[in-house]
Amino acid sequence: MSRRRGAELEDAILRAAAEELVRSGYAGLTMEAVARRAGTNKNAVYRRWPGKAALGVAAYRRLAVAATDVPDTGSLRDDVLELLRRVNQQWSTPLGAVQRDLLAAAAAEVDLLAAIQEASADAGSALWLGLLERAVARGEAPSSALHPRVATTAVVLLRNEYVTRGAQTAPDEVLIEIVDEIYLPLIRGRA
């Protein structure tokens, strides 16, 4: 029997950790179970990651590679609402719960936080800026709306729903309210 080493073993551990994450959530993630599922022991894990949080983040990054493609309906409102709905849907999955737990668990270590941010495309402003750029080209929005913090306001407000309400999912009415009562007025107001 061959003994796995280096990258091969590391890969197996990450795969195992990712499976455990979706199965049991971050709270239920145990180093022991990860090692067992990977067919190894805790030593191999601790040689690579300093602790549970770091492993959790590393495993999450492998799960959250699926980048959301940006909708292009020809209407700013529809684009925003659609992207917001996709994000909401993604956050409603067990993976979204994992992300939130991880965000809380990694709050102490700044580098881990950055790693999570990097992994979740929805957090980046690129998607939202791109969407706005097309609206500007169509004359639906002023170019002064192309501002990172402005662009991501809708998704930030949605995240707040999860954080403060502990919501499993945000109802569609909330998304509509965010778009119609805040995001679009904000874009208008920056003219």
Add this chain to the structure above:
Amino acid sequence: MSRRRGAELEDAILRAAAEELVRSGYAGLTMEAVARRAGTNKNAVYRRWPGKAALGVAAYRRLAVAATDVPDTGSLRDDVLELLRRVNQQWSTPLGAVQRDLLAAAAAEVDLLAAIQEASADAGSALWLGLLERAVARGEAPSSALHPRVATTAVVLLRNEYVTRGAQTAPDEVLIEIVDEIYLPLIRGRA
């Protein structure tokens, strides 16, 4: 020696838990230490609260009674910025860190979440709506701006800084950016 009972003992436990909370944070809070500091044992604690999260929230509520008074400078921008600065300052204290940890720890139990919300006045929309009402009276804002979600947008964005950046405190430039680039344009745009 007299043996404390009922409300008196409950009070001592809550006081002890609050002290432990500011000393060691929520992560370092242990039922054992709380009981010891209160001069009793874990039994008395568990007879009153089902677990660590519930006790933590109850203790936090006793700490966070200090309601922020709303500034009234005569200018919407100054009012908003000032209130935001006060909230930022409050969230920068150890107590703010406790609140964030608690928010994460109580994410599973909805009733606990509600209890935290209730305790932190800054989360409520009343403060922000009151501030806006005065601005409307002065003609600085349209009455259509009097909307709970709109009113609290600034503080929600600030919270996001803490959640996603793990910030100890948000720099003043961020507050200014939130006010000038988002909050005020939003108010304008709702005219």
Add this chain to the structure above:
DNA sequence: CCGATACGGTACTAGGCGTACCTTAATTTG
């Protein structure tokens, strides 16, 4: 072929949550 390196196995320690059980004090009730 020979180190050096890293994996596997196992056994620990340490700490904390939550529970069980019993004794003892205070309070309520007949």
Add this chain to the structure above:
DNA sequence: CAAATTAAGGTACGCCTAGTACCGTATCGG
């Protein structure tokens, strides 16, 4: 006022999990 009930105190658990230590052994590079 005595008896019954309620609630504290004391203590010892069971259980789980993080993280560490040690050692034999397979693999890899030179």
